[in-house]
Amino acid sequence: MQAPADVSPRPYVAAAENQREFTAKAVIFGIIFGILFGAANAYLGLRAGLTVSTSIPLAVITVAMFRIFGRFGHDGTILEANISQTTGSSSSALASGVIFTLPALFMWGIPPSLMQMTLLALAGGLLGVLFMIPLRALLIVREHGRLPFPEGTACAEVLKASQRGGSQAKNVFLGLAVGAGLKALTSWLQVIPATISFKLPLLKKAVVGVDLSGALFGVGYILGPRIASVMVGGGLLSALVIIPGIATWGANRALPLYPETVLPIAQMSAQALWNNYVRYIGAGAVAAAGIITLVRSIPMMLESFRVGLRQFATSGSADDTRQVPRTERNVPPRVLLIGLGCVLVLLAVVPQTLGAVGPFWHRAIAAVCVVIFAFFFVTVAARIVGLVGVTSNPTSGMTIAALLATATVFMMLGWDDLTGKGAALMVGCVVAIAAGISGDTSQDLKTGYLLGATPSYQQIGQLVGVLTSAVFVCLSVLLLADTFGFGTQALPAPQATLMKLVIDGVMGHSLPWSLIGIGIGIAVLCELLRIPSLAFAIGVYLPLSTMTPIFLGGLLRAWMTRKRNDETDARVERGVLLGSGLVGGEGLLGVGIAAVAFIHGARPAGFGTAWAGSPLGVHLAGVAALVALIAWFAHRVRSP
Numbered sequence: 001m002q003a004p005a006d007v008s009p010r011p012y013v014a015a016a017e018n019q020r021e022f023t024a025k026a027v028i029f030g031i032i033f034g035i036l037f038g039a040a041n042a043y044l045g046l047r048a049g050l051t052v053s054t055s056i057p058l059a060v061i062t063v064a065m066f067r068i069f070g071r072f073g074h075d076g077t078i079l080e081a082n083i084s085q086t087t088g089s090s091s092s093a094l095a096s097g098v099i100f101t102l103p104a105l106f107m108w109g110i111p112p113s114l115m116q117m118t119l120l121a122l123a124g125g126l127l128g129v130l131f132m133i134p135l136r137a138l139l140i141v142r143e144h145g146r147l148p149f150p151e152g153t154a155c156a157e158v159l160k161a162s163q164r165g166g167s168q169a170k171n172v173f174l175g176l177a178v179g180a181g182l183k184a185l186t187s188w189l190q191v192i193p194a195t196i197s198f199k200l201p202l203l204k205k206a207v208v209g210v211d212l213s214g215a216l217f218g219v220g221y222i223l224g225p226r227i228a229s230v231m232v233g234g235g236l237l238s239a240l241v242i243i244p245g246i247a248t249w250g251a252n253r254a255l256p257l258y259p260e261t262v263l264p265i266a267q268m269s270a271q272a273l274w275n276n277y278v279r280y281i282g283a284g285a286v287a288a289a290g291i292i293t294l295v296r297s298i299p300m301m302l303e304s305f306r307v308g309l310r311q312f313a314t315s316g317s318a319d320d321t322r323q324v325p326r327t328e329r330n331v332p333p334r335v336l337l338i339g340l341g342c343v344l345v346l347l348a349v350v351p352q353t354l355g356a357v358g359p360f361w362h363r364a365i366a367a368v369c370v371v372i373f374a375f376f377f378v379t380v381a382a383r384i385v386g387l388v389g390v391t392s393n394p395t396s397g398m399t400i401a402a403l404l405a406t407a408t409v410f411m412m413l414g415w416d417d418l419t420g421k422g423a424a425l426m427v428g429c430v431v432a433i434a435a436g437i438s439g440d441t442s443q444d445l446k447t448g449y450l451l452g453a454t455p456s457y458q459q460i461g462q463l464v465g466v467l468t469s470a471v472f473v474c475l476s477v478l479l480l481a482d483t484f485g486f487g488t489q490a491l492p493a494p495q496a497t498l499m500k501l502v503i504d505g506v507m508g509h510s511l512p513w514s515l516i517g518i519g520i521g522i523a524v525l526c527e528l529l530r531i532p533s534l535a536f537a538i539g540v541y542l543p544l545s546t547m548t549p550i551f552l553g554g555l556l557r558a559w560m561t562r563k564r565n566d567e568t569d570a571r572v573e574r575g576v577l578l579g580s581g582l583v584g585g586e587g588l589l590g591v592g593i594a595a596v597a598f599i600h601g602a603r604p605a606g607f608g609t610a611w612a613g614s615p616l617g618v619h620l621a622g623v624a625a626l627v628a629l630i631a632w633f634a635h636r637v638r639s640p
Contacts, residue, residue, distance in 0.1 A: 009144065011452025012078065012160060015325040019077040022457040026080040029065060030087025030461065031468045033058050038091025038469045039476040040587025044215055045099040046480060047590075048546055049494035049538055052222055054092045055155045055443060057172045057580035059085040063162040064169030078159055082453050085155065086444040087461040091469035093440035094125050097433030098473055100399060103486040103496035104425050104503075108418060111481065117474035119353040120426055123343050123370070124433025125466030130339045131378040131434070132441045133331050133459055139382055140445050141328075147386030152446030159451065171574050171636065175581015179214040180589040182629065186212050188593055190606025195545050196622040204247035205270040206240050209545035212622055214629060215586035216546065218579030220553020221633070227535050228554025234285075234539020235547035237522075242281060242540075243273050259512050271489075274543065280512050282541025283501045284519025286494075289533035290400050292523060327452055331459045344371065347430075354426050362415070362423075369409065369427050373402045374434040385439035386446075399432040400502055407506040416507040424503050437466065479594035483603055494541055549626075553579065556630060560637050567640075575637045 013019055037054045045051045062084040066076030076084075098121055105112050112120075139147060186194040197209030220228045250257060250265025257265060260276045268276070347353050347367035354363050377398045407424045410416065415423065441462050448458045480486075486493040505516075522540060526533035539547050557575060561568045597603045612618040 009450055011327060011450065012156075013452035015327040015452065017452070018326070019079045021077070021079040021454055022083055022460065023076075023080055025066075025069070025076065026062075026083040027087055027461065027464060029062055030058075030084040030465060032088075033061060033084070034088030034091035034465050034469045035472045036588055037088065037584055038095045038473045039591045040584045041092040042095040042099050042473055042476045043480065043587035043590040044219070044583055045096055045495070046103065046477075046486065046491040046493045047213075048216060048219065048550075049492075049542060051092055051096045051099075052219060052580065052583055053089070053151050053440070053443070054580065054584075055085055055089040055151055055440075055447070056158050057577060057584070058088045059155050059159050060162065060169045060172050060577060062088075063159070064173075078162075078451060079453050081159055081162070082448055082451055083457060083461050085159075086448070086458050087465040089440055089444060090125065090129070090437060090462050090465035091473060093128070093436035094121055094433055094466060094469060095473045096436045097121070097124055097399075097429060098477060099493065100432050100495040101425055101429035101499050102477065103481070103493040104500035105422055106481050106486050107493075107497070107500055108422065110418060110422055113352070114471070114474055114478055116352055117477065118471045119346060119350065120429050121433060121470040121474055122466065123346055123353065124374070124430040125437050125470060126339055126343050126463070127371070127374045127430065128378060128434040128437025129441055129459065129462045129466060130336050130343075131375055132382060132438050132445070133336050134333075135379060135382055135442075136330060136445050136455060139386055139442060140449050143386065144449070147383070149386050149443055149446035152443035153450065155443070155447045156450040159447070171577040172581040172584075174636065175214075175218065175578040175583075176585040176588075177581075178629070178632065179218070179582035179585025179587075181585070182212065182214045182625065183586040183589040183593075185625065187590070188604050188606060190604075190608055191611065191621075192625050193609060193618055193622045196619055196626070197545060198619075200240070203240060203244040204251070205273060206244045207270045207544075208239060208548075209543075210548035210552075210626065211545045212625055212629075213549050213586060214582035216549040217553040217629060217633070218582030220550035220555075221557045221575045221579040223550065223554055225554040225558035227532065228551045230532050230535040231539040232544075232547040232551035233531075234282075234536040235542065235544035236539075238274070238278050238282065238540050239270075239544040242278055243270055246273055246277055277515055279497070279541070280501070280515035281519040281522070282537065283498050284516035285523045285537035285540050286498055286519075286534070287400055287502065287516075288520040288523035289526070289537040290398075292527055292533060326454050327449075329454055329456045331456050340371070354423055365409075365413075366406075366423055366427055369406050370430045373405070373427070373431045377402065377431055377435040378438040381435040382438045382442040385442055398435050399428050399499065402431040403428040403499060403502050404506060407503050411507050421503045421507055424507075425499060428499060437462075476591045476594070479591060479597075483594040483597040489543075492542065492546075494538070498541070552630065556634060556637075560634065570640070571637050574639075575633070578633060578636055 037058065041051045041054065059081060062081045063076075066081060069075065098117065102112060102117055102120070140149075185192050192212065194213075195209050195211050197207055200206040200208060223231075246265060247268075247270075253265055255264060256262055257277075259280070260268070260272075263272070265273070344367050347370055348360065348364045351363070354366055381398065403424060406427045407421075410420045410424050444458060444462065445455065447453075448455060480491060484490040487497055519537070519540070523533045523537050526536045557572070560571050560575065593604060609618045609621070612621050
């Protein structure tokens with residue numbers, strides 16, 4: 001039964017107890033793990049258009065490392081472990097905002113510098129953390145019984161369980177090793193194919209495939225069978241209905257169909273049909289689904305915004321910290337105001353942040369847009385996350401809304417050239433990061449509230465996490481851009497491509513609106529049928545081969561937990577930790593390959609698949625690797 005809203009929980013560590021908390025060891029571990037998992041999440045987002053929360057695996061790994069140090073007399077407390085995961089987890093949300101937007105600049109041919117990317121990431125991260133300071137008393141404390149904050153509550157339980165012993169960390173480390181090993185075989189040594197695909201008879205240009213990706217398989221287990229099935233359903237619609245339909249309809253058409261200007265449909269491959277037509281249909285579906293999700297949240301948004309303004313206005317009355325319990329001490333309001341001033345100066349005064357936007361007053365207008373949109377969406381995102389969790393936070397919908405408003409303002413001011421498009425995207429980048437960080441921050445504050453942590457230490461830890469991870473996340477994105485490129489099969493960067501299409505459509509009036517309209521119709525139909533429209537739209541937008549391993553992971557979870565008993569929850573927990581490890585392992589090795597390619601000027605050549613003898617042998621090797629991954633994962637989930 002849900003606790004009443006006015007009853008505060010009894011924290012695991014009492015307010016009067018002074019455990020070690022904000023220590024150098026906790027912060028250093030948080031920084032290191034945050035950098036590693038932030039880079040891994042950046043790779044995952046560029047590959048599949050989604051990221052995962054890293055709070056729980058970071059908490060488990062931190063406890064394991066503290067135990068190792070404990071053998072030498074340097075054991076850690078539960079509050080130190082909480083500070084470590086709080087510091088580290090902010091990097092994942094920061095990575096989401098970066099990869100959802102900035103790759104579009106590379107696609108426009110105006111790649112940003114590392115300094116510019118880092119400054120934008122810092123601005124968004126600081127806004128996300130700072131705006132959450134006055135909202136903590138409302139969303140975390142007063143709304144305790146009404147807002148469950150699922151990831152934050154689960155992370156608190158994991159930390160409590162870790163204090164009592166257990167071997168959860170083993171699953172994370174095994175996942176890291178297997179995810180990295182499979183990525184090495186497919187992309188470094190290249191002895192097995194990265195994708196298995198085959199054509200279907202009877203359907204024109206219908207191709208079915210599966211990526212050999214441990215990360216995507218792990219994501220599927222984390223998401224569960226329902227969302228994974230919906231996503232693969234969208235992929236099947238694209239591969240088996242839309243592409244064959246276009247190919248059949250255009251088989252006798254002699255002229256190219258816009259936006260293609262050279263080849264007629266009959267001469268285009270399935271991949272070309274996807275690039276020229278399905279991508280726009282999927283973009284319309286994703287944009288519509290994101291906006292629908294946002295519109296559905298309007299009552300909550302307005303209430304959150306109203307309460308946020310009130311809480312922000314009253315946060316200036318600082319209490320005497322000597323009379324405030326340790327578990328209620330926030331960062332002083334003057335720090336919030338100083339931080340906001342620094343962000344405004346950074347955006348408006350430092351030319352390197354927003355690039356060649358124009359004179360000071362142009363940058364000042366952009367900075368004001370950033371702060372207004374960021375505050376609005378931070379209050380919205382934090383409350384939505386409190387209800388449904390980080391994975392359901394409609395960050396893309398909020399970013400699209402911010403981009404539409406900003407692009408419209410810029411167009412009215414005559415800034416409709418490439419510089420104006422880039423500036424609008426940068427505004428969206430900062431807003432996306434702020435919204436993502438606020439959701440992550442609120443979950444961490446909930447964890448601390450249940451454990452009895454000191455809020456000011458957590459807020460400082462979150463600021464440290466943003467400041468230290470920003471440059472490494474952006475460096476990872478630059479390395480991946482130089483090695484694989486964005487908008488390619490290796491790294492389609494789906495969310496950033498969508499943001500690019502939105503801005504191009506508003507400022508350039510060049511979108512194929514008939515295709516966009518079909519996508520909008522798909523999203524609306526999903527809503528009418530009560531199908532999760534955003535998940536289905538992502539499936540339409542991404543290649544089927546990307547969705548297939550996600551579906552297999554969700555299917556395995558359904559099969560492993562089909563019987564409700566005492567072991568079911570344990571299997572879910574083991575699988576989530578294994579899946580998180582797979583995501584981290586593949587992502588980290590992907591970034592490692594990019595670093596090697598950057599140093600040597602070329603991607604690793606590998607050994608190739610000639611050893612398999614024939615195309616059939618190559619496919620069989622890929623199938624064997626996939627079956628081995630599934631069998632190993634199932635065995636580990638079953639093992640207590």
